[in-house]
Each structure stands twice: as structure tokens, then as C-alpha cells.
Amino acid sequence: MKILANDGISNEGKDALEKAGYTVITDKVAQDDLIDYVNMNNIEIILVRSATTIRQNVIDSCPGLKLLGRGGVGMDNIDVAYAIEKGLSVINTPASSSQSVAELVMGHLFAGARFLNDSFKQMETGDFSALKKKYGKGTELREKTIAIVGFGRIGQSLASYALGCGMKVIAVNNHAVTAEISLVIHGFGEVKVPVQSTFDLHTALKEADFISLHIPKQADGSAIIKKEEFDLMKKGVVLVNTARGGVIDEEALLAAISEGKVAYAGLDVFENEPNPRADLLNNEKIGTTPHIGAATGEAQDRIGLELADLIVKQFGIQIPA
Template sequence: MIKVLANDGIDKSAEEALKAAGCEVDTNHYDGAELIAKLKEVNAVVIRSATKLTAEIFEGINGGNLKLAIRAGVGIDNIDIPAGEKAGVTVTNTPSASSDSVAELALGHMFSVARHIGITNVTMREGKWEKKNYKGVELDGKTLGLIGFGRIARSLAKKAEALGMKVIYTDLLGKVAGYDQFKHCAKDDVLKDADFVSLHIPFDKQAGATIGSKEFAQMKDGVYLINCARGGVVDEAALITALDNGKVAAAGIDVFEKEPTDNTVLINHPKVSVTPHIGASTGEAQKRIGAEVVDLITNFSF
């Protein structure tokens, strides 16, 4: 019997499908030494954002039964892949299941910052009627610049195009075939020409933040920044400075350098729309992710 640990939970339909396939499924959450001990017992582990599978954890379970580690989502930056491979563990993810959900949240943040939806929710609940203070901008006719052009960015590009936005993008792999309606540009040109900049890239610990003081200086005055990708790709201190001096008109942020975040200055900033890393948190996405997890486990050679 294949033993599966879903350490950050899993959609009920996926849990039932795994059990129907003859798997034993544990949906409890474990940390530290308890997690290491549990991982030695199971054949597969499924995690989301809360669990970090570090080199120390993989070293601790080396020689155990674990053969497969699945990140139920797009990014795999919370799994030390080389350490996993060294321990004989295959590391994989569910890259396509949550694309539309994350793209819709990014679009939601774009509307929120363009029309002051987040801050006016706050001020009205404080008994204030500050209609004259919140003149917004329309998305129609604006240029959306995408840093990274993977599945999520492509989904967002199509939605933005339907709203009348011009979409430009940059990607390490160059121009992406089949998307000729969107203009591929150098990163510097995307930063320079975009009215809205949305990030769709992983965090590289060695390289550090992709967007910092230098990049903000390249952007238009009054640019809008959206980050539903990964914490760390934006230098939070540099972002706060750019918000304070008006370089950035507003920002929509779903991911943070530290999670749960303790950056109270950022999350309480009147020009920021914030959510607690909920890009993939829709019922539809979790069902798709769960189905992909089931396929990965049931088709794996343990």
C-alpha cells in the first residue's frame, strides 16, 4: 500500500480518489523532528506553501521510504530539489492547475489599485466618505508589462487583452510561439513602457530581488505594480520607498519576503492592496490540483 502524507492538506475529492486507488492518506500537519519521522514512513508527500522541504529534512530522511515529493502548485522554491534528488526523492509540481486562479487574482489586484477598492473599503468602514480623494484610472487603453511569460502570465495577458489593454512581455526563453498578439520586449523596455507591471517569475535566492531600486527608477512615474508570483522577487523596502515618493502609484501584493509577513508598514500602506498568498485558493483550482496530484502518485513507479 502506498502511503501518502498531504502535510498542508488536499482537496477532499483527491483524498477520496487516492484512497479508492488503494493509498493510505494522512492529512495531518507535522513540523520539525515529527515531520522527518513521518516522512521516513511514507512513500509520497504533498505540500503547498506552508511546508518547507529543506536539505536538513532530506538528510534526516535519507534511507527512508520517501520516493516522491509533490508541490501542489506552480513554484517549487520551498523544496530543496538537489537535496531531494541526492536522497533519492523525485521532486515535481502541478504547473498548470492553478494558472487561471492566480491570473484572476492578479487582475483583481489591478482593478483594486486602479480604482482604490482596497483602501476605500477601509475608509468607509471608518465612517469616512472621501469620494473626491479617490479618482482612479481605467485599465482600458493602458499597457500591461509582464515579467515572465509562463502559463499564469499568458492567462492574464488574454484577460487583459479582452479589457482593451496592450500587453507586452519579457521572458528568459525569448519570444513565445503562438502569442503574436502580444509584443515580446527586453526587460528594460517592459519596465520603461508599462503602466502596470505584473511579475510572473520564481524567486532566485542567489540572485535576490528582481525588482529593486534600480528597476523602479526605470519605470514610469505613477506605475502600478502587481506581485502574485513569489515573495522576494520584489525588494519590499524599495517598494515602500517607491510608494512613498510617488514613483509607484499603488501595488497589489499577494506574496511576501517572509510568510506570514510581519512587514506592517507594507500591508498597512494606503496605496497597497494585500492578500495572504491566496492565488491558488479557489475551489476550482484545488480540485484541478488535487486531480493532478492523484495522477502523479498513481502513475509513479514506487
């Protein structure tokens, strides 16, 4: 079977698939050329990350496809229900990138607490005394409250880091979860901390000093964090979104920053990727990263190996005729 890993795959994942008898192609095919390429090369499996989209037109036009795979958690760029309806299998790797995304969130939390995003850029001006005064009123994470909105694998991984920093964790989820959060202290062992989730987003927003989002957009595509939600937040809150663009109403976010409601926003995802609006990128109170939550070598190795394992489990070892 031929596999097109159109957004790339780790060497470990590629090697595992090739050892199992699969042909893995890592050509980067432009979106507009994807249908022709798949049909001309008899591709049966397409693996993507976030750059390539697999919509109904691709599914309908490529009758030889058997499986679609997403290296990551969210499946927004694949028409999953339609693919399954047409008899295709659809897989993703929800467990592999949790730690990497959680660590990126922690980076944004520290950046927001200590103005790192803007101070990094301004130090080259050489106005040391003025900058020391401007950035001299940071805050500590310890003893602060973080609302983790969406308490799946990534949210729970983030909770372990936040608890390790001495933060109070409020978990918000759409169904009740009591998670045993594992804190591993190197050389000393593991401690389990129970965290009970709540359905009450609005109360969590009122109580939080820091907020991290790990949820999809609503079914109708509308934002979950809008003006109404910003109005509930504490003045000076730090907000991080590594989930999906569109979860936050970006216009409402800019207004909340202008009014002082939000002291810092850390954004790894945007409504208009890969071309986010300039007033987000240029705002001194917004730290931006280019959708790199899962972009660590360790996560990509785990993702590649998990994809390989799922494919082999479904189709078995490919023995040449």
C-alpha cells in the first residue's frame, strides 16, 4: 500500500511503516494538485498534520483511498463524518503531543507573567533603565488560579505542570471527570493528585488569574470566548490558546486587551491561518507562535510511531507479491 505523508512524518514513523512493507511518500503536494497526485500514484492512505485539508471533493474524487490519518489531535482539516460515511477509516494521535503542547502553554504563561514577549523585542533599543521600569511589575504563578478549559489529555498534562508550579487548578469540561494527575519528581517517584472537573465555565472565568483553552470551536463554527466571557474575567488575566483558531473572538480579544481586562494573550492558533491579522501579531500584549504546539522532536517521533502502529493494526504487515 502506498502512503502519502503530505505534511511530513518522523523518520521513526517512516521507518516503522517501511519495515512493515508500506511505501511511504513524503512529497509535498500542493492542495490544488492533491487529487491528481493521489489518483496518478495509486495512493491508498493520506497522512496530514494541519497544513493539508481533506474535504468532500478529495474523498469523492479519490476512490482508491482507504484511510486518512491526522498526526495530532484536532480533526478540523478532515471531513471525518463524510469520510466514514464513504467507508474510509480515519485515525489521529491524541496522546502523542500532549506533553509538548502543555509545555508550550507553560512558556506562554511565564511570558505573560513576566512580559517576556515584548521585553525580548525591546531590549535591542538599549534603553535599559526605561525597560527595567516598564517590565518591573511581573507576577508569580505560584498560588495563582489557572482555569484549564477542556480537560482531556492535553489539559491534564498541563495540570501536572501547573500543580508542580504551586498553582490552583480549576478544570472545566463538558462531562464530569475526576482525573488522577500524575506528578513525577525525578529521583523521588510519582504523586497522584485528584482533580475534579466542573461544567461551569463562567464561574471558572471569574475566578481565574490564568486561563488556557483546550477545546474545539462550537458546532456552528462560532467562538466560545466572546465579549460576554471577557466581561466575566478578572482585570489583568492572562489567556492562552493552543487549541484552535476561532475558539476566541479575535475582535473581542483586542478590545479586552485595549480595556486592560486581558494583560497578555498567548496565541499559537488563529482564525486566518497561515495569515493571521496584523494587529494580533503587532500587539505588544500578545505573544504569538506559528501553531507549534506539537512541534518538538519527541512529539513528532511519538506521532509517527503511533500512526504506524494504527495503520499496521488495521491493514497488517504488507508482504510483497
